[in-house]
Amino acid sequence: MVKMTLFNLETLHDKFPVVIALMTLLTFIPCEKSSGGKVGDAFYSVQIAAYKKLDNANAMIDSLKAQDLKLFCKSVIFKNEEWHCVLTGRYKSKQEALDAGLSLKEKGVIKDFLIREPDPPPIDPENRHTSISKKADSLNAKKNIPLPLALEETVSKDRTGPHTVDKKCGEASLYDAAMMDFKSGSYEDALSKLEQIIRRKDFKCVKKESILRHIADSYYFLGTKRDNKKYLLKAIDQYRNLIRYYPNLKKGDALITIYRLAKSYEYLNLYQEALAEFKYFYSRYPESKYIPEAMFMIGKMCYRMGKFDRAIEGIKEYIKRIPDDEHVKDAYFGIGDCYSQIRQFDDADVWYGNALKKWPALEKISKNNIFQLGSFYLQTEKYDQALKTFFVFVNLFPEEKYSKDVLYKIARSLVGADQLSRGLKMLSLVIRKYPKSKEAQESAVIMADIRAVNSKAKVPIMADIRAINSKTKVPIYISGYDNIITKDPDNKKKEKIPFMKGYALLKEGIYKQSFDIYHSLLSQSFYERYGEASKKCLILSASYLVNGYYSKEDYIAVCNLYFKSYKYGLFKYGNFDTLLKIGNSLKKTGLLTCAVEDFRKMIDLFKEHEKRDELLLNIAKIEYDRGHYDGAEKELKTLLKKQSRMDKKILINAKKLLGDIYYRRGLFEKAACFYSEVLGSGEGVEDIADVYRDYADSLREMGLYPSAFINYKRAVKTCKGKHHKCSIPVIADSYEGLGDYFYNEGRYQPAISMYKQSLDHVHEGAQKRPWAIFNIGRGYMNLGNGSMAEKSFSSLKGEGEDEFWSNLVDYCIYDKSWIEKHG
Structure with missing residues (x-):
């Protein structure tokens, strides 16, 4: 007799499909011949699937060999089948087997599992399993337990099955092979x-939604495992389409889709978009096992965007709520870095000190921390502590030994520790290896300062700091600033002279170099004296x-300037037109969250500006494009109050946008009212043919076919005009x-x-208009022209999912013949 426990755990993501049947009294025999087992050899195993076919x-x-699960196969008889x-594992106790099953579940290897305790009875040589199966059936009947499902047929319904079979699809469909891959x-x-x-x-074998989700997941895994941006961008497109076209995804599928969308943005360093998705995930799925990571990532994305106060707030909340999570170590060090x-x-110092008390071994701390x-x-x-830390860093990560940042900071630490000889050599190395970098420029200034203060210090031969300059030609007097920086011992000039050089470049109209200097x-960190003046000049250069x-x-390029300058007074010193162009550029490049943030800040700054209404309209359009109709409607209603x-x-x-929103929601009467107001506005309506078409669509949905007919005619007439391009x-x-109007009129x-x-206005290769083709066929059928009807209908055969159009055509023909026969 076999004891069995069924665990039906909540599926958090579709990492591997397992279909478990409810069975209670099953007898195990090996797939190969076996003489039975001894009582003392009994063990517990985790069952992850069952099939009628041994293959x-x-x-x-075979598909799970890479998981190193030590799988084996056992045969059972149920209802004479x-x-x-x-199965996997041979555990001494049920609890040990349960822990193993849960571990596989959490890792995403399986979805559900059974715990089995084989206790094989002797095999009857005359009737191998009949008596046992009958006993099992009898017990099942007494306990009213459901009989097992046909697993091979059921597995095909799950989207990630390793080997699915569907009677409609044959033994091994293309989808099965894709899932094995x-x-x-x-x-x-x-x-x-x-x-x-x-x-x-x-x-036929599987829903289109499942296929699209697996396409998105494939791009995601290719992108993350290969660090390939192209794949991640495609994954983002696919996940966005899933959310747009399948808004009612099952909770588990929706959860994973949004989570991986957020992670894709993070991998691509699109922190603003990642932050928005993690926040949405956190608010939508508060019970998910990914919530700890989502909370941590919200703080981390704020950090990456330079919003350190918000990062501190978010990460502290994460530590407070989940003090034992895997990211807590990074959280402690991250807060220390934010304060720094x-x-x-x-x-x-407090947070770093607390972190080092908890985790004193530097070799167990992450590279960035x-x-x-x-x-x-x-x-x-x-x-001294800086040098000790950087040397540990280099020993743990030797590939970073000659990186620009590491060399420069070790050099500054050596100079600060009064190890001038070693410090000068390191500064010289920075200039030699990275001659055009900011660090090389700063290294040259530090070396010149050491030489001026300490005449005994032996300064290595170094490259002329003017070699750091861009290839752009500048007036000679501007290049002279570099000589002053390297030769003049006056420390105060180390801040003033670069500022004056940037200002001279700005006056000469060399905006790119001026911007780069101020940036x-x-x-x-040590540049403070001319800080505000430099911000003003930076933003002025940026505006040009x-x-x-x-x-x-x-x-x-506009967006790149935004990301470089937004934390240096962009919204404090930037003018309206510059900020508007930045917002429009963010919108055009698809950075919609950033665009909305830009426009909202402008609304707060320019409360009385004549173009303030344009900002509200832009926000509403973005919300509409993202499918956030409630948000778009709210912005538009605020706008229409004045x-x-x-x-x-x-x-x-x-008003046109409000009409579009109501049409999308199926509120055709409201939509028609707004379209009517737009058309009644007189001259100056852009894309008026679109409005006629949309108005006519709304009227048709309301059943007002004659009025719809008039406006369709107006749309066509407008498009035929010389001054309109439709x-x-x-x-x-x-x-x-x-055509619909005439058809309904008979x-x-x-x-x-x-x-x-x-149909004549559909470009070659563009999507067909199947309803138009279908109605042409119906029209010919009603006219008694069977050959032309058949010609139209035949072009629809095989179109669409589940042979919809073929079935519709067959039904139409049958319905017509029935009416003709019976009246």
Whole structure:
């Protein structure tokens, strides 16, 4: 007799499919012949699957070889049928087996499992399993326990099965093969097969949603395992599409989709977008096992964006709520680093001190934390501790031995510790290896200062600091500033002279070099005396550069300037037009969260500006594009409260957008009202053909076909005019709308004509308009022209998922013949 426990755990993510049947009295025999077992040899095992076919069980075992699970197979008889169970482990106690199963579950290897305790009875040589199976069936009937499902058929319903079989699909479908590749880590092969299914539109075996999710996951794993940005960008697109087209995903699938979307943004260093997704994940799935990581990542993303106060707040909350989580060590050191970055060194010292009390061994601390700890000691002039920390860093990570940052900070620590000879050699090495870097420039200044103060110090031969300059030609008097920096012993000039050089470049119109100098100066922790003046000059240089880049439609360059300058007074010293161009550039490059943040800050800064309404409209458009209709509606209603004194163009666009929102929600009457107001605004309506089309669509949905007909005609007439350029969808939609009107009126010939004109405006290779083709066929059928109807219908055969159009055509033909026969 076999004791069995079933664990039906909440599925947190689809790492591996296992279908477990409810069974209670099963007899185990080895897949190979066995003479039974002794009572003392009994052990507990974790069952992860069962198959009717031995080949399928073996295929699953082969697919999991890389997991080193030591799988084996046992056969069982149930209702006179033989099943082949895949098991792992030989544990002395049930608790030990349970712990092992839970561990596999948490690692994502399996979804559910059974605990089995084999106690094999003697095998009847005359009737191998009959008596045992009957006994099992009898007990099941008494206990009213459900009989086991056919596992091979059921597994195919799960999206990640290693070997799924569906009666409709044959023994081994293309999807099965893709899933085998996916589980074995062959993501490129899996992608190729899954995309082939999409191209074929072969969705008999599995839902399209599952295939798209696996495509997204394949790109994600390829990107993360290979550090490939191209794959991660594709993963982001796929996850975004999943969220957009399948808003009602199952909780487990939605959870993993948003989590991996956030992680993809993090890997790509798109911190603002990652922060937004982690925050959404945290608010939507507070009970998820990923919540600790999400809380930590919210703080970490704030840190990466330079928002250190918010990072401190978030990470402290994380430590308070989950003090024993795996990221707590990084959290302690991270808070210390945050305080160091904002120069609150006493607080930083407390947090670093507490962290080192808990984790005193530096070799067990992460690479970044050791480096930042050394940097903190350097900033606070604890040079001996800085040197000790940096030398531990180099020993643990020898590949960083000659990195620019490490060499420079070790050099400064040596100089601070009064080890001048070694410090000068290290500074010279920085200049020699990285001659055009900011660190080389600063190293040259430090060397010149040492030579001026200490005449006995032997300064190595070093490159002329002017070699650090860009190749851009500058006036001779500007280059002279570099000689002053290297030769003049006056310490006060180390801050003043670079500032004056940047200002001279700004006056000469050499904005890029001016910006780079001020950005370099402001990035230095010791640069304070000319800080505010430098910020003003930096933002002024940035404004000229933004104008130039924006006029050339180089929106990425504009965004790069934003990320470099936003923490140096961009919103304090930037003008409205510059900030508006930055916001528009962020929007055009898809950085929507950053764009909204830019526009909201502008609204707070420019409360009475004449273009303030344009900012609100921009925010509403972004919210609409992201599918946040409630947020978009709220912004637009705020905007329309003062429509009496609003710019006419903005008012028209706001009402048009509200119409679009209500149409999306299915509130066609409200949508029609706003479209009507837009059309009644007189001249100056942009894309008026689009508005006619949208208005007509709303009227048609309300059943007002004659009114819809009029506005479809207006849309077509507008598009035929010389002064209007219409998009192809507007023209095609309008002709199709006219066709629908004629068809509903029973005027099939003009309806067919309109549908054909709709199809004529579809570019080759663009998506077909199946409803137009279908209605052409119906029109011919109603006209009694069977050959033309069949010609139209045949082009639809095989279109779409689940042969929808073929079934619809068959139904239409049957319905027509039935009506003709019976009336």
